[in-house]
Every structure is written in structure tokens, then in C-alpha cells.
Amino acid sequence: MKLYNGPQIIVGLVIFLAIFTYPLWSGAGKAAPVPKPQPVPKSVATQCVADTAYMRTSHMTLLNYWRDEVVRDGDRLYVSASGKTFNMSLSNTCFECHTSKVKFCDQCHNYLAISPFCWDCHLTPKEKK
């Protein structure tokens, strides 16, 4: 079997494969930096609405639950497992301590390449430069 225009085709294939696989080999051996959400200073608050491990994995479930309770039933106060009472509000409660969306929320969300649409409506505090 004869390959017509062999050299051009092979060179073309090599160039194509190099470009096509660029995302694979360019990042080989390098890990994306681990996200570092800004911790809340101890002077501002010492405990969140739930423990850190739970918030890390399930804050979205908790927020969905809060949303349903507030919008549907009008129950707006949340008594946490530690007995503290919170107003169930993303913009008004969460952002009182986590004052920067860029330094807190976006850290992990960008790392995991997810873009929740909470912020389409819920306002976040102005970012300090």
C-alpha cells in the first residue's frame, strides 16, 4: 500500500496530536494550587453555623434547606447544633464573617470549576482592593 503525500500527512498528524494533547502534557506533574479559603479571624467569630467539616462538604445542602424554610415557611431563624441562633440569610449572615467572596467562596469553586448562580441575585459585599 502506498501512502500518497506521506511526509506532509505524517508531519500534519504529529502537529495535530501535539496541539490536541497539549492540555494533557502541558500540566503533567504540576498540581493546581490547593485552594486556601480565607479563614475568619478569631476576633470576628469563633464558630460557624455548623462544624467546619460539615460546612466544607455540605454547605450547599444547608443553604438549600435554609432557602426552602425561609421562602416557603417564613421560618427565618436557625438554632445550630451548638445552640447559637442565626438569621438564615446568605447575604446577611454568611457574609458578615466571610467578608470576601473572592477570597472565600471563589477559592474552592474555581478550583473545582463550578460556578453556582447564587450571585446572580444575592449581593455580595464590595471587594476591598
Next chain:
Amino acid sequence: MGVDRRQFLKLAGISAAFGLGGSVGFQLLRPGALDAAERMPTPYQMVFPKSQGNSEVMPNPKALKGRRWGMVIDMRKLTVEKARAAIQACNYYHNVPTIPGKQNIKWIWLTGYTNAFPEVENPFADPAIKNARFIAMCNHCDNPPCVRVCPTKATFQREDGIVMMDMHRCIGCRFCMAGCPYGSRSFNFRDPRPFIKKEYPKYPTRTKGVVEKCTFCSERLAVGKLPACAEASGGAMVFGDVDDAGSELRQLLRSRYSIRRKPNLGTHPQVYYLV
């Protein structure tokens, strides 16, 4: 290797017995092991693992409580200035944008007599009424057509009568806008944020593709405050419990003649105009 008829029937019989007896066998040897439905965590447990188990939700004790909220608008007291103040307060506290043209968002607005009350049109009516500017807003109907037509239950009626919107569920189909006979609902044709003059940080804005309307300030009632328009109107708009015969609202309704918008449609609007 072939299988003769006798071997085939034996195999089939054993397989059938095993298949049929399988779950019975499980129940005998390990009772309850297959009861998946009972072992599924409840939604509450799914939200809260054991560490969050003893948390709870409750309404704010300061919240205003009523069996059936309503509003009375006193047309003798309502001047255009007071109405504008009420509209401005509402627009500010709810981040209502001002968009030029037909895509504007309205929660509460001014309208003329014949527009608000088309079926009582009367060319010789008292000019004080005929030429007055009426405040129009969501009537929070007792029999709300918008709630009936909503395919996702994004709009619903609370126990205290307030017709609420759950923006998270709204798919922007605009059936409710077709259903509402008062034009109280507005659709976000575009992102409203650039059209909000001054953002009120404690209340969310809306996003493109949802319908919005007046909520009788449910977020203010929940912390014991009156609706923003009633507070800013200098006594021309009175908010109260329609179901409570002793309320200020009911006393006003007893003392003067009141009309409602398009009552013949059977929606039972809960905004009353004292004329």
C-alpha cells in the same frame, strides 16, 4: 456437549425455585436487609448528619402575625407626593430597577381611575376621584389566578394570604403574567443590575428570566416591620389583618366606602381603596 430435555427442565426448575425463593430466603436469614425504603434517610437526615441533628428552625419571635394580610389605601390622604415616597421606598428596599421602555419592572406604581377600575367607569364621577392618581400593586388575592397557572409552584399563597414568589423555582414562562388581571407582575427581560440606581445590600436583586412582583414586604414583616410603602406613605396606606375585626384596617373599612380592583373576576383582591 448437548443438554437433553430432562437436564434442561431440571435446571430451569432449580433456577425458578431459587429466583422465587431468593427474597423469602433473605427475609428468613437476614430480616430487614432488603427493606430499602425504610432504610433511606429522611430528607431531614440527609441535610443534617448526626453532628447537626439537634439544630432547628423557627420564625423570628418579633415577626408580625396575621391571619389574612391586606392593605387599605385612603384616597383622601394619598397625595401624589406621598405615593411617590411610597414607591421610592419600595423600589429602594427591593432593588427594583428602572428600565426605560416596555421592559420596566413594577412592584407598585401610579395609575388613573379608569385604568385601575375599568368597570366603574363614569364620565360624571366626582372629579376628585376621577382625576386622582391611584396606587396600584399586587392585590394578594384570596383566589390568586397567578398561583393556579404557575406550572412549577414558584408562586404560591402563604397561610397568611401573601402571594409569594420563589425566584429559585421560576422558569420564566410568564403564565402568571397572563393570569394576573392587574398587571402586577413584571418579567426580567435582561439582567436588572445595571438599572438599579442604588443597591440595597440586604435584599437580593433578581436575575434575567424570572417574574417578580410585590411581596407585601414579607422580609420586613418577618422582623416586625410594616411594609416599606405603608411606612413611607404618611398614614395614607394602612397595612393590617383583614381577618381581625378589631384591626385599624377593618375600622377604616367600616367607617368609609371602599372599592376594590375588578372584584367581578372573583379573585378577591385584598387591597382596598377608600374613596
